[in-house]
Amino acid sequence: MEQDRSSQSRPPHVLVFPLPIQGHINSMIKLAELLAIAGFKLTFLNSHHNHERLVKFNNIAAHFERYSGFQFKTITDGLPLDHPRSGNWFLDMFEDTMEPKMKESLREVLVNSSPPVDCIIADGFLGFALDVAKELGIPIIFFRTSSPCCFWVYYSIPDIIQAGELPINGSEDMDRLITTVPGMETYLRCRDLPTFCRKLDIEDSIMKLVVKQTRKSLQADALILNTAEELDGPILSQIRTKCSRVYAVGPLHAQLNTRINAKHGESYDHFSNTLWEVDKSCMFWLNKQPNRSVIYVSFGSITSTSREQLVELWYGLLNSKTKFLLVVRPNSVIGKDGEGEDVVMELMEKSKDRGYIVNWAPQEAVLNHPAIGGFFTHNGWNSTLESVVAGVPMICWPQFADQHVNCRVVSEVWKIGLDMKDVCDSKIVEKMVNDVMVDRKEEFAKSASEIAKRKIRRRSRWYNGGRFT
Numbered sequence: 001m002e003q004d005r006s007s008q009s010r011p012p013h014v015l016v017f018p019l020p021i022q023g024h025i026n027s028m029i030k031l032a033e034l035l036a037i038a039g040f041k042l043t044f045l046n047s048h049h050n051h052e053r054l055v056k057f058n059n060i061a062a063h064f065e066r067y068s069g070f071q072f073k074t075i076t077d078g079l080p081l082d083h084p085r086s087g088n089w090f091l092d093m094f095e096d097t098m099e100p101k102m103k104e105s106l107r108e109v110l111v112n113s114s115p116p117v118d119c120i121i122a123d124g125f126l127g128f129a130l131d132v133a134k135e136l137g138i139p140i141i142f143f144r145t146s147s148p149c150c151f152w153v154y155y156s157i158p159d160i161i162q163a164g165e166l167p168i169n170g171s172e173d174m175d176r177l178i179t180t181v182p183g184m185e186t187y188l189r190c191r192d193l194p195t196f197c198r199k200l201d202i203e204d205s206i207m208k209l210v211v212k213q214t215r216k217s218l219q220a221d222a223l224i225l226n227t228a229e230e231l232d233g234p235i236l237s238q239i240r241t242k243c244s245r246v247y248a249v250g251p252l253h254a255q256l257n258t259r260i261n262a263k264h265g266e267s268y269d270h271f272s273n274t275l276w277e278v279d280k281s282c283m284f285w286l287n288k289q290p291n292r293s294v295i296y297v298s299f300g301s302i303t304s305t306s307r308e309q310l311v312e313l314w315y316g317l318l319n320s321k322t323k324f325l326l327v328v329r330p331n332s333v334i335g336k337d338g339e340g341e342d343v344v345m346e347l348m349e350k351s352k353d354r355g356y357i358v359n360w361a362p363q364e365a366v367l368n369h370p371a372i373g374g375f376f377t378h379n380g381w382n383s384t385l386e387s388v389v390a391g392v393p394m395i396c397w398p399q400f401a402d403q404h405v406n407c408r409v410v411s412e413v414w415k416i417g418l419d420m421k422d423v424c425d426s427k428i429v430e431k432m433v434n435d436v437m438v439d440r441k442e443e444f445a446k447s448a449s450e451i452a453k454r455k456i457r458r459r460s461r462w463y464n465g466g467r468f469t
């Protein structure tokens, strides 16, 4: 059932559709805003649940009303209203519970859209959008929120298995190199593969789902990645051997900031698109700290830590010679009998003169504050890019998905951080913080600042008269 999309007297209508998770909404709403600035009519399709939170914690109406063609639409994410949607929930619920309802709702939005949608930009994890687009005859581009390196590793998993490099035998050396991912033969180790690759079962359902979605991403009309040629050129070349239309349009937050600053001036208060209430008090605390003296510690929007891990981290930070700003998201500490949250209160009490704890920080602003000298991160791709652009070296403590590969790239390829993968010990935390913030401070600051400088060439023409160039 095709709609009439022949009228080109109006701006092209693009529908942007993210996976309903903070890390995915963040970059896709930025892409949507860039397209709105370029003159497209834009529909941003969000889940009811996340849209409510976007409205609650951000001044959405005031921000987006400047784009006359920008609208939000909402659909179900397929989960019951009372589902907590915290922890790593979506991988377990995705195929059976979320996908069928989201697919049906997407179809309904597209069929009823006026003017008709000319192009869908869907999250690469939402492979079902390709089936709907084909059925309705609408061009579709997939956008992957994870790194190109991770995309390429996911794509290569069947080849790694075929070559006998997976499964990993539990007792063997996790530092063994994986030789079957083209372009990464010299640095990708077993321990840098996504965590689901550590299972002995090569039929693991999550691994199969991720491979399926990744391979499907290359069947779309084009693939967009949130990176720059200058950062990930060699791996982008590898991906282009499988799909000729691969566009590196990022880092999107930097692209958007450049355009908004040009239009409204540097002091303009950027839209934060956050799903939690931002505690800006930490900025006042940072204002009182010397330049490059504070390490920022935050693990994104999904990762949880155990009570024991948080205590190890905290003692490591406390025993280091550095002040810290720590984010502990609500419900992100897993303890016995609800003990998780208590430990945060105890830490707050003990760390008054050494650190500052918030539930959710204005991360981009924090990373760009002169007092910040390092970022203790889980290496989610948004956090990694935000740190790269701000020129802040990292201590990498990845937890799952693309984070392990990102961590390896940061520490071994770009050499702008230290790898703390698979360890959580206060002595090691202390040593790494001292290395990045004190003992090897100048070395890391120099490499981080060099990579920040080459992060993005200004792109003035990635949209040209209704066509991507």
Ligand code: UDX
Pocket: 021, 022, 023, 024, 026, 145, 146, 147, 274, 298, 299, 300, 301, 302, 303, 327, 359, 360, 361, 362, 363, 364, 379, 380, 381, 382, 383, 384, 386, 401, 402, 403
């Ligand atoms: C997830 C995956 O981990 C990530 O690798 C994938 O590419 C996208 O989805 P998440 O784990 O939340 O995302 O990490 P990340 O990609 O780093 O995104 C977190 C975002 O939340 C960042 O843009 C960060 O600026 C923001 N944030 C985080 C805040 O604004 N305040 C905070 O206190 C913490």
